[in-house]
Amino acid sequence: MKNLTQILARMGGVNLLPVAVAAVAFVLIGVPSSWVTLTVAGLAMGMMIFLMASGLSLVFGLMDVLNFGHSAFVSLGAFVAASVLTWLAGWLGADSIFLNVMALFLALTAALIVGLAGGWFFETVIIRPVYKDHLRQILITMGALIVAEQLILAVWGGTPMAVPRPQFLEGAIILGDVSIEIYRIFAFLLGLAVYVALYLTLNRTRIGLLIRAGVENREMVEALGFRIDRLFIGVFMLGSALATLGGAMWAGYETLISPSLGAEMMIVVFIVVIIGGLGSIEGTLLGAIMVGLVGNYVGFLMPKMALASNMILMMAILMWRPSGLRPAVK
Amino acid sequence: MTLLTLNAMQTNIEQYAVLHDVTLTVPEGGVFVLLGRNGAGKTTTLRSIMGLWRPSPGSVTFRGEDISALHTAEVARKGIAYVPENMGVFGGLTIEENLILATKTGKFDTARLNRIYDLFPALKTFWGKQAWSLSGGQKQMLAVARAIIEPRDLILIDEPTKGLAPSIIDAMADAFREISETTTILLVEQNFHFAKSLGRDMAVIDDGRIAHTGSMADFAADKALQDQLLSLSA
Numbered sequence: 001m002k003n004l005t006q007i008l009a010r011m012g013g014v015n016l017l018p019v020a021v022a023a024v025a026f027v028l029i030g031v032p033s034s035w036v037t038l039t040v041a042g043l044a045m046g047m048m049i050f051l052m053a054s055g056l057s058l059v060f061g062l063m064d065v066l067n068f069g070h071s072a073f074v075s076l077g078a079f080v081a082a083s084v085l086t087w088l089a090g091w092l093g094a095d096s097i098f099l100n101v102m103a104l105f106l107a108l109t110a111a112l113i114v115g116l117a118g119g120w121f122f123e124t125v126i127i128r129p130v131y132k133d134h135l136r137q138i139l140i141t142m143g144a145l146i147v148a149e150q151l152i153l154a155v156w157g158g159t160p161m162a163v164p165r166p167q168f169l170e171g172a173i174i175l176g177d178v179s180i181e182i183y184r185i186f187a188f189l190l191g192l193a194v195y196v197a198l199y200l201t202l203n204r205t206r207i208g209l210l211i212r213a214g215v216e217n218r219e220m221v222e223a224l225g226f227r228i229d230r231l232f233i234g235v236f237m238l239g240s241a242l243a244t245l246g247g248a249m250w251a252g253y254e255t256l257i258s259p260s261l262g263a264e265m266m267i268v269v270f271i272v273v274i275i276g277g278l279g280s281i282e283g284t285l286l287g288a289i290m291v292g293l294v295g296n297y298v299g300f301l302m303p304k305m306a307l308a309s310n311m312i313l314m315m316a317i318l319m320w321r322p323s324g325l326r327p328a329v330k
Numbered sequence: 331m332t333l334l335t336l337n338a339m340q341t342n343i344e345q346y347a348v349l350h351d352v353t354l355t356v357p358e359g360g361v362f363v364l365l366g367r368n369g370a371g372k373t374t375t376l377r378s379i380m381g382l383w384r385p386s387p388g389s390v391t392f393r394g395e396d397i398s399a400l401h402t403a404e405v406a407r408k409g410i411a412y413v414p415e416n417m418g419v420f421g422g423l424t425i426e427e428n429l430i431l432a433t434k435t436g437k438f439d440t441a442r443l444n445r446i447y448d449l450f451p452a453l454k455t456f457w458g459k460q461a462w463s464l465s466g467g468q469k470q471m472l473a474v475a476r477a478i479i480e481p482r483d484l485i486l487i488d489e490p491t492k493g494l495a496p497s498i499i500d501a502m503a504d505a506f507r508e509i510s511e512t513t514t515i516l517l518v519e520q521n522f523h524f525a526k527s528l529g530r531d532m533a534v535i536d537d538g539r540i541a542h543t544g545s546m547a548d549f550a551a552d553k554a555l556q557d558q559l560l561s562l563s564a
Contacts, residue, residue, distance in 0.1 A: 206436045213420045213431055220418035223380055224432050224476075225406035328422055 014325045018289045025297040033177035038296045044184035046285075046292025047191025048253060051246030052265060053272040054198060054284045055239020061215040061279015061328050063232050065127055066134055069141035070243055071269055072148030073118060075262035077111040077244025078251035079156050082163040084110045085252075092166050100166040111248035112241045119240025123233050145262065152259040160258045163251045187249050194242065198281050211235060215279035215328045271310050275317045277324030286325050290317075333358040333484060333514050334379070339388035339398075341378045348374045349385070350538045356484075356531075361506060361515045363529035363546060365522065365560060371538040372518040373415060376486045379516075380412050381405045393483070411477035415488040417469045421462030425453050425472055428461055432476040439480075446475045449505045467498035474505060484514045491521045503527055522560060526550045534559045 022039055029035045056070045084107040085092060091103040126144050130136040169186055172179045202208035214221045214228050221228050250265070251257050268291060276287030291310050298309035317325060334356040341349040349371050356362045366372045378385045381402040390398040397405050406412070411432075420428050429446075430436060447454045450471035456464060461472060470490055477485045487506075491499045499521070506515060506528055519525040525532070529546035541559055542549070549555060 206430075209423065209427055209431055212422060216420045216422055217418055219382060219402075220414070220420070221431075222402040223382070223406055223412040223414075223418070225403050225434075227401065227403045 014286065014321075017286065017325070018293055021290065021293050021297070025293070025301075028301055029297070034300065036175075036178045037180065038300055039293065040180050040184055040188070042293035042296035043289060044181075044187040044191075044253070044292070045296065046289035047188045047195075048246055048249045049265075049268060049272055049291060050191050050285050050288035051194060051249060052243050053246075053269045053276070053288055054194075054281055055235075055242040056269055057273045057276060057279060057281065057284045058211065058215075058235050059239045060273060062211060062218075062235055063127075063131070064218075065131070066137045067127065067141045068138060068266065069122060069126070069144035069148065070239070071262035071266035072145045073115055073240045073243035073262075074247035074250065074265050074269070075148065075152055075257075075259060076114055076118060077247030078163075078257045078261055079152055079161065079247075079259075080114045080244065081107040081111045081248030082161050082251050082257060083156075085164050085166075086161075089164055092164050094167070097168050100168045104166045104169070108245060108248050111244040115241030115244030116237045118244070119237035120233065122240065123236040127236065145266070149259050149263065156259065158259065160256045163255050163257060165252050165255065169252070183252060187253060190249065194245070195281070195285050202281060207231075207234075212279075212328065268310060271314045275314050275324055277327030279328035280324070280326045283324055283326035283328070290325075331358045332356070333393065334516070335391040336375070336379070336385075337389045337391065339375075339378060339385040339390065341374050341383050341385045341388075343374070343383065348538050349378065352388070352535070352538070352540055354533055354540055354543065356514065356516055358483075358514055359510070360530040361510045361517055361528040363525045363532040364516065364518045364535060365520070365525060365532060366518075366535040367560065368520070370535045372535055373488055374538075375535065376412065376414075376488050376516070376518055379405070379486060380410065409481070409483035411480075411482045411485045413473045413477050413485065413487040413490065415492065417473040419461040419464075419469050419472050419476075422460060424460055425457050425464075428472055429476055429479050432479045434480055442479055442481075446479065449508065450475055450501075467494050467501075470494060470498070470502065471505075474502070474509075478509055478513065482513055484516060485509070486516050486518075488518045489520060490517070491519065491524050499524060522556070 025038070026035050029038070052071070052074050056067060059065055059067055059070070085103060088103040088106065091099040094100065122144065126140055127137070130140055165183060169183045172181045173185070202212055210221060210226055210231055214231060218228050247261070250261070272284060272287040272291050275290065276283030276285070290313060294309050294313050295306060299306040332355050336352050336354040339349055339352040340347060352371070352375060364372055364375060374383060377383045379390050381397070381400055385398055388398070389396050392408055392410065395408075397408060420431070423431070430438070452468050453471055453475055456468065461469060464472065474487070474490065477487075490502055494502070503524060506517070509515065510528070517525065517528065526546055532544065532546045532549055533540055534542040536559060542555065
């Protein structure tokens, strides 16, 4: 048993889990084209969930803050991006790829800016007074989520909002029997690019080193001469901006959004953070991909179990690894 | 010359007063040992100096400047390093990353790094390993190395021998002797035999109050006083 564990660890350890899940699904689904379509959809969904969850994982790990208001940024990002895209509808439908790309770029940038500014406001006004008090954090951030939902309702109305997509992201690539939506490929690549940027920042820069150290032992980072409270606000703003970016991408994926989007995503985002391991970007990516793949495979094989599948996945992983798949602190 | 002064320092943790009117003067140079039984207030004293717990009333003066209202990070930047009882190494970071975090510029001074290699050769051997995989002794070496990777005026070290093998304790004593030639050490210790081999001056804290101060040589010679203050049988 020990030898088997060592062999698995050398082969990649828990990183192999998505491959194992995909292999099992391949056997159960039996139709290669369906399996490829579901796998690509799962990976794309996983990457968008990764965008939403990565910031929460860092905030949770570094600041020990249970921020249930995080998913408000998902909604906000979705509605801001949808509004910009609607406003630039003429550019989206144009034949010019440049105008298409510019419209998407402006929509995502607007979502990011709102995330950064909202994150600064949220940390300064709502989170700072309740550091080190988990019960008050839960109450106040849940309250903030409800307030944010109501604000979105007041600004954008209760009718589900259609989200136009840029022309160049419409359609699908056909490979034999397999049809892969271009938007899903784009979502996957964007998520991957953000992951690589985050990974390099955390592992190759001094600020990243400080964040990783702060996740483990805030007090010691301060005793080395660093003001971790200033780092907190930066991480919180970054986390909120990533959530708005994830929300913006999700809006384009769903093409129809409602103010309850954030609350609907909250559970999934928390599941990903918990199964990935607090404060770990690698863990969050792994957790998000697992959730994306399992959700899609189960949705195809046993549609009635689709909603329960993520909960079952979380329970199974926590029974096996109580600190999550790849926690930042060992 | 006086380096650090604690003036009538009282520290409360939640509703409990842990330190009462602690007054202490630490001279510059050598090893100053703070002895005391479990729960006497030794760790609280060090944490209060670092600003991790706030003394009120009372003050901490370092090189003549009142530092009791400063943030912990600012206390550290004054030239005070802290090695906590649990060592405080970052397990997910390599030895190199732990040390680089303690530098001011993110770059090593080669001479200081070589000095660390001489003091603790194991750190060079396991340079790229994550700190969680090190033994207890190696973690303590890393914690001390982190405190001396930059020039400091004062190092606060909390019970460095706890749980270590005798051979590691001897190596640690040699390292402290060498470090104290250039940097003042305020050492909190329960292991009296280790402490008396290093200390020049000393104090005993009991129930949150300074019960005795003097030279280590005098205290080591007075068995009755040791028994009274530390309940030592040997």
